[in-house]
Amino acid sequence: MNAAFLYALVGVGLFFLGLYALIVHTHLLRKILALNVMGSGVFLVLVALAKRTGNATPDPVPHAMVITGIVVAVSATALALTLMVRVAAETGRAELPDEERE
Amino acid sequence: MGRHRWLLFLLMLALTIGLACAILSLPDHMEGLQKVVANKMEVSGVSHPVTAVLLNFRGYDTLLEMVVLLLALLGVWSLGGPRPRSEIAPGPVLDCLARLLAPVFILVSAYLLWVGAHAPGGAFQAGSVLGAAGVLLLLAGWRLRFSLAQLPLRLVLIAGSAAFVAMAALTLFGAGRLLEYPPAQAGILILILETVATVSIGVTLAALFLGAPPEQKEKQ
Amino acid sequence: MGAVFLNIPWGIVLILLPLAAAMACFLWPAVAKSVGLVTVSVVALSVVGLVWQVIESGVYRHAVGGWGAPLGIDLYADGLSLLMLAITALVGLAVSVYSTAYFEQPLSARFWPLWLFLLAALNALFLSADIFNLYVTLELMGLAAVALTALSGGRDALSGAMRYLLAALLGSLAYLFGVALLYHGFGSVDIAILAQRVEAIPVTWAALGLMSAGLVLKTALFPFHFWLPPAHASAPAPVSAALSALVVKGSFYILLRLWLKIFGPLGVDGVEGLLGLLGAAAVLWGSLQALRQTRLKLLIAYSTVAQIGYLFLAFSLAMGGGVMAWGAAAYLALSHALAKAAMFLVAGNLLRFGGHDRISDLDRVVQRLPLTMAAFALAGVSIMGLPPSGGFIGKWLLLESALVQGRWDLVAVMIFGGLLAAGYVFKVLGYAFTQAAAPHEAKAVPASMEWAALSLAATAILLGFLASLLLSLVGIGNPFGAGEVTP
Secondary structure: OOHHHHHHHHHHHHHHHHHHHHHHOOEHHHHHHHHHHHHHHHHHHHHHHHHOOOOOOOOHHHHHHHHHHHHHHHHHHHHHHHHHHHHHHHHOOOEOOOOOOO | OHHHHHHHHHHHHHHHHHHHHHHHOOOOOOOOOHHHHHHOHHHOOOOOHHHHHHHHHOHHHHHHHHHHHHHHHHHHHHOOOOOOOOOOOOOHHHHHHHHHHHHHHHHHHHHHHHHOOOOOOOHHHHHHHHHHHHHHHHHOOOOOOHHHHOHHHHHHHHHHHHHHHHHHHHHHHHHOOOOOOOOOOHHHHHHHHHHHHHHHHHHHHHHHHHOOOOOOOOOO | OHHHHHHOOHHHHHHHHHHHHHHHHHHOHHHHHHHHHHHHHHHHHHHHHHHHHHHHHOOEEEEHHHOOOOOOOEEEEOHHHHHHHHHHHHHHHHHHHHHHHHOOOOHHHHHHHHHHHHHHHHHHHHHEOEHHHHHHHHHHHHHHHHHHHHHHOOHHHHHHHHHHHHHHHHHHHHHHHHHHHHHHHHOOOEHHHHHHHOOOOHHHHHHHHHHHHHHHHHOOOOOOOOOHHHHHHHOOHHHHHHHHHHHHHHHHHHHHHHHHHHHHHHOOOHHHHHHHHHHHHHHHHHHHHHHHOOEHHHHHHHHHHHHHHHHHHHHHHHHOOOOHHHHHHHHHHHHHHHHHHHHHHHHHHHHHHHOOOEHHHOOOHHHHOHHHHHHHHHHHHHHHOOOOOHHHHHHHHHHHHHHHOOOHHHHHHHHHHHHHHHHHHHHHHHHHHOOOOOOOOOOOOOHHHHHHHHHHHHHHHHHHHOHHHHHHHHOOOOOOOOOOOOO
């Protein structure tokens, strides 16, 4: 176990912290933020474990994957935020109607 | 409700611990694809491994990712954007700041684009900085002229993805394989792609921030 | 001439052409309809070309960039991919023809780029052999689907789309986490290489759990189906058709590939049993809920929930050792796609006709829209699993596998599910013959919309006669590893 694993564990923690928040909170902005936190957790796991190459440079493939992932996350967040604003405009509240779960 | 939250919390805790154990069981040392990438760096056209992976070895992912960004903008535009708010004139501080900083942002963006060939940097990083410049200008009240906001804006928005698709088609019918760059020209081709992509990404991000699609008819 | 035809890279045309066409539609909305129709027709031809190519030269593998896995990304087409591509092309063609009449400006200008991007995403998904690339295609598909769902703009559509987006993103993130674990465990994201390197270590179990959970959420298997009925019911009719027929099959396809190549050979028993149980619950719950609905689109959406249950029953039986069940899964997926898309197009016709989709208020539509109701009846035959139809062949193969393995509980579920399906199909048909309490003003329904629905439904029936041909096609490249039985 070296320092890389510590960051990876933080990533796991972020993922489940975000998942808890996603399920528990009803306000849409909090749900979107929770998804972003979960995404950051996964990216952290990807990048942290890429440092296990010893003295050589880190593995570049996970780094490229995270760059791609960040762009995808930004795109999805933008769409989600706009949808949220429209839902709030139509229903008066930034929450999903008839909330059962997630 | 409180009881359900505790149960959920325990479930999350259990899953976290389980996954943590799984990750800790991984070997301390694993080189992954680092050596494979390092061996192919001479023919990749750039000297930074992440840029090489992003723009050459796994360039197909980058093509699709550019399309995802464009698609998000299409989705946002088709939703019609937020209700128009009354435009407040920017205060003197914001106005001055925007005028001073915007050129700096553009220079930094150009530098990041250039340096991406041999150090951390590249199209996405440069595009983000350019997008930030766009956001700053939008906050300061700047808007595109109507005539520029129709077809020219749309051309710039699709330019990045279109360049990738065009490159894909060219390499397909030229070399016979999708996105296979001839090693001698790989560097310059990647630079062209990255430049177009940077501008496109920057404009798309700024448009995403603004949210509302440009007016179809000229308003007085 | 034949040699030239064979050498064109049809698989890549399938991906690049819709991308280029979508961008063209975005630039010039005025030509969007024509560009869209031409593109979808060429896509359908390309699928035929690819099928011919694979039959002649065997499984198609293309190393993008010339690098080859594990450094680069590989495109791969075997019998299963061809089946999914064919479904996409057929439904895509019908939905496109339908949409030229259904959408007017300004919705039409927004619809075509999003729709063509969705087609590109689907084709890219079915051709990819790289699990990270599959993540990007999944997100592309999901965002396009959400944007299309919200297109009608009403309150139901917007909240349905929001719920859909949140569920889709959650599923994708869980899947990506699994990808990260598999890469760091075994050093590659290529499916073929992972299949060779994978071992039964804790990281694999974690990845299996995460990826299966994420994909099951995206495929709307009970109890994760909560997002599907609001989204599919409130989207515009052609979008609902595409969502139920194609988009949910995308994540199911990925789940199938992962289990067939990577996780299946490890010999996990519990998860298949669990998926089978959830599938059975989906069949019963979805069919019961469908019977209770008063609005046609919600009824059809819950029917999708039930039919997805059948897919997972097939999955569970097949992983348990019944190779025949894979044929059932393929046939069920194909006929459900055609029949369900036809049903949603019918609902769109009825909406255009009467301005509403309340089942009890269908005012003698059998006489006034005979083509449309014929389409619904034929599609219903396939959904119920009556001969001769694709649905019948699928259910027959499924019943046989269940009987061979002695799973009498699943046989009972299937029979009961078939009865319930008959219940909700005949409910609609019954009201279609009766007069409504207050007669409605009727608007004309364009012929292209009626014929699109009818041709899809007729193809679903036609599938009942093509069983041996299709099953041999699906077997190309041995995607199901026939002959391997999990220990």
